[in-house]
Amino acid sequence: MRVLGINALFHDPSAALVIDGTTVAAAEEERFSRRKHGKRPVPFSAWELPERAAAWCLRYAGLRPQDLDVVAYAYDPELALPAPDMGLHDPWDHLRQTYAREAPGFLATALPGLDPGIVRFVPHHMSHAASGAFAADGAERSSVLVLDGRGERGSHLAATRRGNRLEPLRAQELPHSLGLVYEELTDHLGFLRSSDEFKVMALASHGRPRMLPELRRHVFPTGDGGFHASDVPWHELCPPRRPDEPWTQEHADTAASAQAVLEETLLDLTRWLHGRTHDQVLTLAGGVALNCVANARIAREGPFSRVWVQPAAGDAGTALGAALLVAATEGDAVEPMAGADLGRDWSDAELGGWLKTAGVPFERPADIAATVAEALADNAIVAWFQGRSEFGPRALGHRSLLAHPGHAGNLERLNDVKGREQFRPVAPMVLEDRAAEIFDGPLPSPYMLFVHDVAPEWRERIPAVVHVDGTARIQTVSSTREPLVARMLTEFERRTGLPVVVNTSLNTAGRPMVDDPRDALECFGSSPVDLLAIGPYAVRRGGLFAAGEGA
Secondary structure, eight states: OEEEEEEOSSSSOEEEEEETTEEEEEEETHHHHOOTTSSOSSGGGTTOOOHHHHHHHHHHHTOOGGGOSEEEESOOGGGOOOGGGGTOOOTTHHHHHHHHHTHHHHHHHHSTTOOGGGEEEOOHHHHHHHHHHTTSTTOSEEEEEEEOSOSSSEEEEEEEEETTEEEEEEEEETTOOHHHHHHHHHHHTTSOTTTOHHHHHHHHTTSOOTTHHHHTTTEEEOSSSOEEEOOOOHHHHSOOOOTTSOOOHHHHHHHHHHHHHHHHHHHHHHHHHHHHHOOSEEEEESGGGGOHHHHHHHHHHSSOSEEEEOTTOSTTHHHHHHHHHHHHHTTOOOOOOSOSBOSOOOOHHHHHHHHHHHTOOOBOOSOHHHHHHHHHHTTOOEEEEOSSOBSSSOOOSSEEEEEOTTOTHHHHHHHHHHTOOTTOOOEEEEEGGGGGGTEESSSOOTTSOSOEEEOHHHHTTSGGGOOTTSEEOOEEEOTTTOHHHHHHHHHHHHHHSOOEEEEEESSOTTSOOOOSHHHHHHHHHHTTOSEEEETTEEEEGGGTTSSSOOO
């Protein structure tokens, strides 16, 4: 069965293609449109579809719209209540529901040849749940927990997977929403809601949870698998911050308190779920599952033996989940994700053509991994563009900025390159077989979705990747799954004695992650990056404006 999944209604519009139970391609519209998150999550944008992402998925597989069996749209307007009935203050939400009901016609216009009759509405949180349950490796039987801002009428779903069946157990109805509470705080602290929640998580490490007793009056588990989370008086806890103002200790303490109450509530939900299912494996999805600090606490203190988090846990992942759920329901044997590299790629010849067209000097070294390792050992900043782009918000060794972790100043240096706040950390990538001696936490961790304590004897050796609280959000690298990245790490260790390299996303503030060669060249040309490693080719800053052309 050929199923195209579509996420479009709220934000992070995306498309995913599943053929006979196997995920073939997945991409976010922002990587094509170059608009961060694709669009803002307002009712007036609900009609916008991931047209370019969907068209690319079909081209990649050599399919036409009329070749599809099902288009799975990750929202079911028939399940939604009017916004006032859900306790939401959005007078234009009816517009969003109208656009959702008309999605089959919009999709047929966007993909000429598509039969609108094959479009199926798949509940939003069931799509999230399937993106975790069916994509996790080795988890034919698992518990599933979904938490985000909102779906049709809820903000949470607890479920179980048993083979090809996904059974809901508990849902929390709106207006109670852990995701919306965190979004409100994001806005109160001067960041962009439904976008910058990770900044609040980073800021929390700089504070103390001294407002926790007050927050517990507004956010708490109810003991039955649900929770209360609404009407938090943020103005009473700390003054609002304008985007152009510096943050204060009061802001950091409020963030720390919100992070703490979120973790407490999530732990209660996981314990309730485990009490119902007695499973060993928990899969997480929904935007709240991108909170790697909370994920690490669930893995450390929760009742499950293993926790797996969907790398595209936000709304983008619902395109994949909707397609997987339809495939499973129709009897296909769904396969777990082999990795998050599900987007576009280019051949060596195509990349060389891009470089020649751009007129930049370049070289083709004998081993690009060794060339990059040498540059990093000399404290260069490297833009790394290799293979298929990642699906989801994390750079996982395909569209990355790399640096030496042994120089503390590289944290400030990278934040300057990217144009972002200095309180934000950067992450380490580490060889999978070396991770345990340096980092304490869930291993392996290939998707950078947990935080790990850094061993005391290593903190002075890799200071650029150690957060203020002594942790790091790591990515473990398998030499089988990622041989080129692993070879680069091995070559770097041979030169420096460190099996760790700084890895952050290849983009600048407010821009989506680099996706195609043009994006890579524009980012390299406008940022103080020393070397661009694009496929087998190397472009050096020193020769960028020199006359002549590479070979």
